[in-house]
Amino acid sequence: MIDNQKLATLLRSFAAERDWDQFHTPKNLATSISVEAGELLELFQWSRGQKDWNEVSDAAVRRRVEDELADILLYVIRFADKAGMDLQAIAERKIASNAAKYPADQFRGSDRKYDE
Amino acid sequence: MIDNQKLATLLRSFAAERDWDQFHTPKNLATSISVEAGELLELFQWSRGQKDWNEVSDAAVRRRVEDELADILLYVIRFADKAGMDLQAIAERKIASNAAKYPADQFRGSDRKYDE
Amino acid sequence: MIDNQKLATLLRSFAAERDWDQFHTPKNLATSISVEAGELLELFQWSRGQKDWNEVSDAAVRRRVEDELADILLYVIRFADKAGMDLQAIAERKIASNAAKYPADQFRGSDRKYDE
């Protein structure tokens, strides 16, 4: 379980104590998600994926990956909290929508991005 | 609550049914988070944040924002599931680490990114 | 003028001297552009654009912006060099295509992203 209410409350206090709520516009939080996503991606910048998940087995690398993943999750939770969005509901709805968009029998084993 | 175990299980089935697990390397999932973050950001590309959270009050805009936010969350959950990372634990650890990095009395009301 | 041939030649030597050409796949260079774009964006993470271009008047900020902009440009030039693409030609073609997509009389003063 992710206790997003608990995390959202911690983030509200964090922002309130620093008077940072004023900076938390939709655009700035979307910007922050993108910035943190770039920092996560940087950890794999030159990788060609050949080591698969062994790539995150080293403890120091793993820690950095966890920190970036956490940053992204926290900004997603902050955004949803500010906008009054129910993350569990929209995530389930999106999975259902993806299942309809990519029927298993038509997309098996294919990464047909270009063919869409 | 976000039932990330439930969502992770749905995502595992989704990938297995399409034989897409092979594409889910750390780099490709980090790439996917970045791509979806870019799609969220695009919804605010020309905004200057002046409407604050009214910017997501229109139903059609709101729906698009929710879908992009869901995509990001789902890839974060998929990444953590593949890597065996505990999202609640790393999120709480990151909030504690941010609190130490940005003492409230030194950063109040300031967006001093440039001064770091 | 941007002497992209000169810059591409410098980048070729740079990669050859470090045996880094092997890492310069299309995906890795696209990744690098995204990573650097995130670093540029980070410099404006909490800005709400109110200072307009005065935001880059401070010498230290300006220098950081220039460095990130340069990184992006260099990866774009490297990508085009590896792929044999003519940047001037594709840039002019894209401007013409944008002009057709956004007729001036229909889009004047509007940031109608949501209406597309």
Next chain:
Amino acid sequence: MIDNQKLATLLRSFAAERDWDQFHTPKNLATSISVEAGELLELFQWSRGQKDWNEVSDAAVRRRVEDELADILLYVIRFADKAGMDLQAIAERKIASNAAKYPADQFRGSDRKYDE
């Protein structure tokens, strides 16, 4: 050669005709570069780089890659034009700075991002 003056002039007219100059703040142009970088990256989302540069040999793929690359370049040129930055000068300066940061004899054949 990239005739960035010519392209910058075309972009100025493009913005003026639509009264879009007001949207071209540093943050919004940095946002736009990130958004377009995400669109380029999406074309390689599931790739593991195994086809190397054959990945962009298909004409339709190539065209999409060119269009995204052009968008990024155009926003870089627009940013530099608005900020009064000399792209050739800052690109050459950045290559020199990178050469000092990554001495060839210490980084040969290595993608030591994690060791930095």
